[in-house]
Amino acid sequence: MSRLLGVIDATNLIEGLQDLTLNRSAASIPFAGRYRFIDFILSNMVNSGVESVAIFPKHQYRSLMDHIGSGKNWDLDRKKNGLFFFPPCFEPNENSSVGSFARLEQHIDFFKRSHQDYVFIANSYVITNVDIEEALAEHLIHDHDITELMSHDQSLEMYILKKSLLIELIENRKTSQFISISDVANQTLHNYNIGTYNHNGYVAVMNSIRSYFNHSMDLLDHSVWNQLFSSDRPVFTKVKDEPPTRYSAESVVTNSMIANGATIKGNVDSSIISRAVKIGEGALVKNCIVMQKSHIGENCTLEYVILDKNVRVLDGVTLKGTPDKPLVLRKGSVREMAVSK
Incomplete structure (x- = not known):
């Protein structure tokens, strides 16, 4: 049984991608001809043995729910664990950072009922193929409170921490003044032990039309394609039966x-x-x-x-x-x- 609970924060409204998000969330933007942004982080989780994934959408998420469906294409259509969608409740002055405690608090019972000991929290707009099991192993070896995944000194805005610590941070958010998991990782005035896991594979941060175009063109390089689409760590997506071109x-x-x-x-x-x-x-x-x-x-x-x-x-x-x-x-x-x- 996996020790990790997956959380995908798909709430971000990325201004630089506005032309592509008028009718969809950033998580469901098409990429590489037949995939969506969210396919990559979701596949990373499944390939790392994660059996329970919670997706927190917000803006224009109908297309995202249509794409993911029951989670069957990721083997997440299960009677126990599996895929969970948590559409947002109204939260005044809600912040947009990854892992917002205000958003997670709306569904804190889900975290309290889940049996996993650790939580992996990620955004939906970073495209990469990362081994989360390896990151968890490093988190445990160094006994970090929070491990932040990095690539060449750039944060991937992905985090590993104990579920009990996450619940503590959520419940104490109003007194601690921490607004999100990314906020805790970036602050220095606390007693938490923040560590890093360095991922050396290809990374595409999709935060503008220019970055979307350039990273899409990168796929025409076989070395980049092979880093993202590995045979032993496949990227899954919604299956559509189409005839040959x-x-x-x-x-x-x-x-x-x-x-x-x-x-x-x-x-x-x-x-x-x-x-x-x-x-x-x-x-x-x-x-x-x-x-x-x-x-x-x-x-x-x-x-x-x-x-x-x-x-x-x-x-x-x-x-x-x-x-x-x-x-x-x-x-x-x-x-x-x-x-x-």
Whole structure:
């Protein structure tokens, strides 16, 4: 039986990703053609033997709940333990730091009833493949009160601590003035022993459109892909049955990721194409991210563009962003006139 209880704080509203979070939470932003942000931390937990995971959503979480469902794809649809969703209650002046004690206090009975001795608290917008069991072992060896996971001196905003200590911090939050687990880890005026666990694998912190675009393009490097998608620590996601992608005789695809169910009749270069995308004849899609069910018409030219789900680009349109400022087409939009940046 796992000694760890998993907690995913999916409440953060990241201003830099606003174009992609108008209709969804950051946790459910599509990534790598067929995954969502939350798939990575959730898979990290499952691969580390965590059998009970609590997800705390807040903003626009319908798509997140639809994606996760009962947790079946992560083997979390269990009669005992498994997956728990805790939608928020109203909390005036609630802070946005990871592991907010005010949010956790609303469901403190869950923590008191759970049988695990330790808690792993994480955000949903850091993409990595980390061995939480190894981090727990280091936490126990050094007898830390709180272990903060780090990568090259950067906090991953992931923490391990005893469940009893978490309950104590929650119950004493009004007298101690600590507002969250990240607040405790960053403070020095207390008697808690704060340690660190250094993770050396690839890390993507998704806090802006630029970081989202750059980290997505990183996946076209096989060494990065192999760090995130390891055969012994797989990344699970919602399964969708799609037919193979169809390529016309005139299509040309180079250095790109193409998901199932797409139809490619034009040219695709250094891009990430999601499920059921259609790219028309004579189109050029270069350095782009195209999300599910988007449709690019004939003789279009797109460079450094992010197309959210269900976007339509009509025939003959040219759209160009830049590497530092990619152009974002919001979910469900239709573009029929040329825009150049």
